[in-house]
Amino acid sequence: MTQQTLTPQQVYRKQAAGEALGPDGNDVQHRHVLTVLVENSLGALNRVANLFSQRGFNLESVSVGEAKDPQLRRMTLVTTGNDRIIAQVIRQLNALIDTLEVEDVTAYDHIERELCLVQVRCSATERHALTSVVDIFRATVVNITPDSLTFEVTGPPTKINAFIGMMRDYEVLEVARSGRVAMRRELAFEH
Amino acid sequence: MQTEFDVQKKSPTQSSSADQVGQGLVTGAEILIRSLEAEGVEIVFGYPGGAVIGIYDTMHRLKPAFKHVLVRHEQGGTHAAEGYAKSTGKVGTVLVTSGPGATNCVTGIADAYMDSIPMVVFTGQVPTKLIGNDAFQECDMIGVTRSITKHSFLVRNVAELAETVKKAYYIAGTGRPGPVVVDLPKDMLMAKAPFHYPKSVSIRGYSFAGKGNRKQIQKAAELINAAEKPLFYVGGGTIISDAAVELTRLARKANIPVTTTLHGLGSFPENDPLSVGMLGMHGTWFANKSVQNTDLLIAVGARFDDRVTGKIEAWAPHAKIIHMDIDPACISKNVPADCPILGDVKLVLKDLEPLVEARSAASRKSWLEQIDVWKAECPMDFKRDGKLRPQEIIRALRDKTGGNATVVTDVGQNQMWGAQFFTYVQPRTHITSGGLGTMGFSLPAAMGVAFGKKPGDSPVISINGDGGVMMNIQELGVAAAHKLPLKVVILNNSYLGMVRQWQELFHEERYSHTDLAPTNPDFIVLAKAFGCEAIRCDKPEDIQATIDAAWEVTDRPVVMEFVVVMEEKVFPMVPSGATTDEMITASSEDIA
Numbered sequence: 001m002t003q004q005t006l007t008p009q010q011v012y013r014k015q016a017a018g019e020a021l022g023p024d025g026n027d028v029q030h031r032h033v034l035t036v037l038v039e040n041s042l043g044a045l046n047r048v049a050n051l052f053s054q055r056g057f058n059l060e061s062v063s064v065g066e067a068k069d070p071q072l073r074r075m076t077l078v079t080t081g082n083d084r085i086i087a088q089v090i091r092q093l094n095a096l097i098d099t100l101e102v103e104d105v106t107a108y109d110h111i112e113r114e115l116c117l118v119q120v121r122c123s124a125t126e127r128h129a130l131t132s133v134v135d136i137f138r139a140t141v142v143n144i145t146p147d148s149l150t151f152e153v154t155g156p157p158t159k160i161n162a163f164i165g166m167m168r169d170y171e172v173l174e175v176a177r178s179g180r181v182a183m184r185r186e187l188a189f190e191h
Numbered sequence: 192m193q194t195e196f197d198v199q200k201k202s203p204t205q206s207s208s209a210d211q212v213g214q215g216l217v218t219g220a221e222i223l224i225r226s227l228e229a230e231g232v233e234i235v236f237g238y239p240g241g242a243v244i245g246i247y248d249t250m251h252r253l254k255p256a257f258k259h260v261l262v263r264h265e266q267g268g269t270h271a272a273e274g275y276a277k278s279t280g281k282v283g284t285v286l287v288t289s290g291p292g293a294t295n296c297v298t299g300i301a302d303a304y305m306d307s308i309p310m311v312v313f314t315g316q317v318p319t320k321l322i323g324n325d326a327f328q329e330c331d332m333i334g335v336t337r338s339i340t341k342h343s344f345l346v347r348n349v350a351e352l353a354e355t356v357k358k359a360y361y362i363a364g365t366g367r368p369g370p371v372v373v374d375l376p377k378d379m380l381m382a383k384a385p386f387h388y389p390k391s392v393s394i395r396g397y398s399f400a401g402k403g404n405r406k407q408i409q410k411a412a413e414l415i416n417a418a419e420k421p422l423f424y425v426g427g428g429t430i431i432s433d434a435a436v437e438l439t440r441l442a443r444k445a446n447i448p449v450t451t452t453l454h455g456l457g458s459f460p461e462n463d464p465l466s467v468g469m470l471g472m473h474g475t476w477f478a479n480k481s482v483q484n485t486d487l488l489i490a491v492g493a494r495f496d497d498r499v500t501g502k503i504e505a506w507a508p509h510a511k512i513i514h515m516d517i518d519p520a521c522i523s524k525n526v527p528a529d530c531p532i533l534g535d536v537k538l539v540l541k542d543l544e545p546l547v548e549a550r551s552a553a554s555r556k557s558w559l560e561q562i563d564v565w566k567a568e569c570p571m572d573f574k575r576d577g578k579l580r581p582q583e584i585i586r587a588l589r590d591k592t593g594g595n596a597t598v599v600t601d602v603g604q605n606q607m608w609g610a611q612f613f614t615y616v617q618p619r620t621h622i623t624s625g626g627l628g629t630m631g632f633s634l635p636a637a638m639g640v641a642f643g644k645k646p647g648d649s650p651v652i653s654i655n656g657d658g659g660v661m662m663n664i665q666e667l668g669v670a671a672a673h674k675l676p677l678k679v680v681i682l683n684n685s686y687l688g689m690v691r692q693w694q695e696l697f698h699e700e701r702y703s704h705t706d707l708a709p710t711n712p713d714f715i716v717l718a719k720a721f722g723c724e725a726i727r728c729d730k731p732e733d734i735q736a737t738i739d740a741a742w743e744v745t746d747r748p749v750v751m752e753f754v755v756v757m758e759e760k761v762f763p764m765v766p767s768g769a770t771t772d773e774m775i776t777a778s779s780e781d782i783a
Contacts, residue, residue, distance in 0.1 A: 007508040007509055009507075009508060009509055009510060009511065010504065010508055012527070012529070013526060013527045014504075016523070016527035017527050038396075039395075039396055042333075042345055042347070043333055043337070043343070043345075046334075046337060047337060050337055050338055054338055084523075084527075088520055088523075088524055091519045091520040092520045094519065094520075095518070095519070095520055096342075096396070097341075097342040097362060097394060097396050097397045098396055099396050100395060100396045
């Protein structure tokens with residue numbers, strides 16, 4: 001169906017759905033960071049993850065931890081997909097009995113952080129050069145052996161990516177990333 | 192024990208009185224039974240087994256207030272509970288054992304999930320310490336049913352059992368209803384705790400919509416008042432919400448024609464001139480024509496299913512859409528709405544009615560006349576050539592009952608003829624497996640409906656094909672044992688008729704594995720073996736006599752086998768993926 005034959009209502013619906021109007025257009029896809037407050041109950045994590053896999057969405061990152069209320073857990077999920085379908089998944093998440101609050105923080109000013117442990121092969125002679133790179137990222141050494149160093153680095157995902165990228169010059173033995181945690185930023189001095 | 196329970200039920204200080212009952216502590220099995228009684232459960236469809244033997248033993252001892260029906264297959268039990276729930280509006284209850292008992296319920300649970308039917312399924316489970324050990328008859332039922340339940344519980348502490356039961360019924364029956372699974376490890380049934388059934392529960396993560404947003408309702412009223420060619424598109428949510436009266440009043444006030452989905456049948460009287468019947472793949476020509484030409488589609492408790500819309504981009508191309516539904520995930524799911532209203536449709540319609548201007552039929556003349564033209568162009572009819580055609584049988588059943596019956600159809604051609612040729616005038620009189628399309632649904636579901644009826648209530652008619660009826664035929668014995676006066680119709684065309692129809696129309700008549708004649712039983716002998724009355728009919732002139740004879744039987748099920756023509760097809764038909772005005776009709780088929 002070409003654009004010429006669409007009725008005004010059909011154009012409205014396609015735009016509302018974030019769908020391509022013509023065959024050469026693309027659906028609107030974005031990365032979404034969702035925070036979900038769930039009961040600390042059996043299977044809650046499964047139910048949340050299930051909604052994404054059911055719709056064919058890959059979860060790029062998942063992190064779960066205790067929230068302010070010790071009976072609750074705050075999850076941070078990162079996924080990419082059509083905005084309208086994500087919005088529908090959010091409504092389905094809200095419908096789960098275990099969830100108390102679901103928020104797509106992508107649309108708001110928000111903080112995203114990740115922690116990463118990187119173990120790198122490093123002889124005594126290389127140590128100085130390596131730690132000088134690491135200092136730029138304000139990473140800390142958490143373990144040392146005669147031929148390896150393990151760093152801990154925290155920051156936004158872009159910084160973690162850059163850090164791991166810089167480590168490629170050395171032999172990276174292992175990487176463990178925590179997955180993102182996110183929170184909306186309160187803006188006290190906006191005006 | 193019964194009197195002690197009565198005292199306890201009336202006592203305002205339940206927690207202290209529980210301690211005075213017997214030793215104060217009762218087993219989990221007894222807590223479960225007491226909880227079902229306190230919940231007001233009338234009937235349980237179940238099947239015992241090792242993991243739940245304690246419950247059955249306690250039931251034997253306590254003689255509970257509810258009736259337990261021993262079904263002959265757990266799937267039949269779930270469908271019976273569905274039929275009971277859809278017909279009465281109450282929550283259905285199923286009790287089965289672990290492992291295979293539980294997995295046999297999966298189809299019924301999925302069916303209830305798709306069709307928003309309130310149902311609680313209690314499944315046995317191996318003792319807590321054996322869970323995950325591949326114990327005998329173990330199955331991770333919570334995992335298996337995760338995506339087909341509204342919610343599920345694994346009971347891990349007997350002290351929480353009563354509250355869990357309360358929560359299960361509350362979740363199943365409120366908001367958009369759905370099935371809830373409660374998994375009961377065997378040790379939880381033997382462990383003891385005081386019994387206290389809470390009057391209410393609060394679940395902080397669970398809420399559901401009530402009244403609609405004022406502004407949105409105002410906007411909807413403005414759209415309706417401005418529309419020249421409005422159309423109600425009514426789904427099963429209207430019946431679940433008991434909103435048929437409000438809908439009918441509003442449609443008549445503003446003279447807006449009404450089309451219903453398969454599950455919406457009965458929400459608006461089909462003998463009203465404003466009714467355009469069912470829409471969708473096998474909907475009426477005039478309903479689909481109306482949808483394609485309307486300028487305002489008012490969707491009430493409907494979900495824009497693919498069997499309704501066909502090729503979705505081309506569906507209702509000129510229509511603005513008002514979409515009222517209780518489920519936020521349903522609104523704008525398939526088609527973005529111009530005016531979404533989240534709320535219980537009964538309350539929304541109530542608030543909407545005073546804001547909608549009354550319109551006379553004369554002031555809608557051109558739109559209503561146009562619909563009449565479409566109605567005349569292609570009315571719902573069938574060939575009368577001396578051969579026994581299924582449509583004529585459904586019409587005869589309608590005329591026998593005046594539409595005053597509960598019709599439970601199976602899946603396939605019989606389902607569509609049952610929907611098209613009966614005239615539904617009241618809500619909760621048409622019951623079918625719409626979303627999942629489960630063959631074998633009708634017979635056990637009709638049985639469940641019949642269990643919910645009182646003597647003197649309108650008859651329950653189960654309409655089946657020769658394919659589907661065999662999938663749960665064993666429940667005929669249960670219906671006979673309970674002397675249920677079911678009217679079981681088998682439209683026997685010796686084929687998987689709907690699949691055969693697709694093979695004929697879209698697969699160049701390659702009838703791959705749809706011929707059932709070699710494996711069909713003698714249905715008359717079979718029905719009699721189950722203790723039912725049975726009548727065979729193979730000529731159109733015998734239809735009336737067959738039905739009359741069947742209506743004489745009031746103390747057991749009666750099976751009417753109609754040997755119908757094999758090649759009869761369901762028309763009109765929108766081919767899968769086509770736009771809804773590209774319909775194949777019976778007359779276009781004749782020309783071809």
